[in-house]
Amino acid sequence: GAVVSQHPSWVICKSGTSVKIECRSLDFQATTMFWYRQFPKQSLMLMATSNEGSKATYEQGVEKDKFLINHASLTLSTLTVTSAHPEDSSFYICSARLLLAGRPNTDTQYFGPGTRLTVL
Amino acid sequence: GQNIDQPTEMTATEGAIVQINCTYQTSGFNGLFWYQQHAGEAPTFLSYNVLDGLEEKGRFSSFLSRSKGYSYLLLKELQMKDSASYLCAVRDRTGFQKLVFGTGTRLLVSP
Numbered sequence: 226g227a228v229v230s231q232h233p234s235w236v237i238c239k240s241g242t243s244v245k246i247e248c249r250s251l252d253f254q255a256t257t258m259f260w261y262r263q264f265p266k267q268s269l270m271l272m273a274t275s276n277e278g279s280k281a282t283y284e285q286g287v288e289k290d291k292f293l294i295n296h297a298s299l300t301l302s303t304l305t306v307t308s309a310h311p312e313d314s315s316f317y318i319c320s321a322r323l324l325l326a327g328r329p330n331t332d333t334q335y336f337g338p339g340t341r342l343t344v345l
Numbered sequence: 346g347q348n349i350d351q352p353t354e355m356t357a358t359e360g361a362i363v364q365i366n367c368t369y370q371t372s373g374f375n376g377l378f379w380y381q382q383h384a385g386e387a388p389t390f391l392s393y394n395v396l397d398g399l400e401e402k403g404r405f406s407s408f409l410s411r412s413k414g415y416s417y418l419l420l421k422e423l424q425m426k427d428s429a430s431y432l433c434a435v436r437d438r439t440g441f442q443k444l445v446f447g448t449g450t451r452l453l454v455s456p
Contacts, residue, residue, distance in 0.1 A: 259443060268432060269388070269446045318387050322442065332436075333378070334444055336387040 228252055229321045231337035238309055239345055245305045246340045248319030254299035255321035259334065260292075263316045275302040309344045316341050347371040349447035351433050356453045357423055365418045365450045367433030375438040379407050379418045382430045382449070391418070391431075420452075428454045 228251040238244050248258055256277045261269040273294050274282040281294035293305040302321075306313055320334040348370045357363040369377070376395040380388035392400055394409035394416060406419040418431055430451050434444040 257442075268449045271443055271445070274443055316385075320444075332376070332442065333390055333393060335390065336380075339385075339387045341385075 227323050227333075227335045229319065229335050229337040231319055231340050233340060234338060235341040235343075237343045237345065240310055241308055243305055243307045244309055244342060245303055246317055246319075246342075248302045248304070248321070248337050250300045250321040250323075250335075253321070253323050255323065256299060257322040258296060258302040259320045259322070260294060260302070260304050261318045261320070263318060263339075269318065272304075306342065309342070311344045314342055314344045347435055347437065347445045349433055349435055349445060351431075351447040351450045353448065354451045354453070356455065359423055359425060359454055359456050361423050362419065362421050363423060363452065365420070365431050365433075365452065367416045367418070367447055369414050369416070369433070369435050369447075371414075371435050371437065371445070373438035374411065374435060375442065376436040377407075377409055377416050378434040378436065378444060379405075379416075380432040380434065382432055384429075388432055423454050425454050425456070428452060 230249045232247045258275040260272045262272050263269050271284050272287045275294045275296040277296045277299050283289045296302040316339050318339045320336045322334050324332045350368045378393050379391040381391050382388040392407040394407050399408045404421045409416045430449040432449045433447040437443050
């Protein structure tokens, strides 16, 4: 159980275009999902917290108008990189928070396989 | 804010035991996680500690001391496939229980 998928797994796009990345929790409902970015040989940096039915909460320094997040259902969050530039090339990873009612010890984030974005 | 420190790299031999340390400073501690990440892949969950003590899971064990702001991940009977990055992450009590990751420790297991 606790499987999270991401689509696409990799994408190459031209500078100035927009790219949408989907994150799905396949076998559980997730009211909270997280979006991370990881540059080579560096750790994960949280970009934003996505909450179903409300606006995302962005970390300091992350442009909300450039990285649009939509969490339309309990199993789907999307990240759209608008007007992508080469410096946006990175590994984007989502995670979904699993918390079973009455069982706080289950509160864990499960990660999707990641999306490698290359902007030419 | 949070500050999480791990060694950058470690090397060990197949069959040996290795301990990866993590120290943290945080204003709202609500659990510490260890993840394994192979190059080019997403992290996979290894362990979770919220109370002091040792949690054992097969070849992997994780220890937490909240008063010292310290945790370690112990890997026994090392295998070549254990070569990976190991990420220590602290969960923040505020802000939707987000995780803050350390820089990660790259472990290289040699024959």
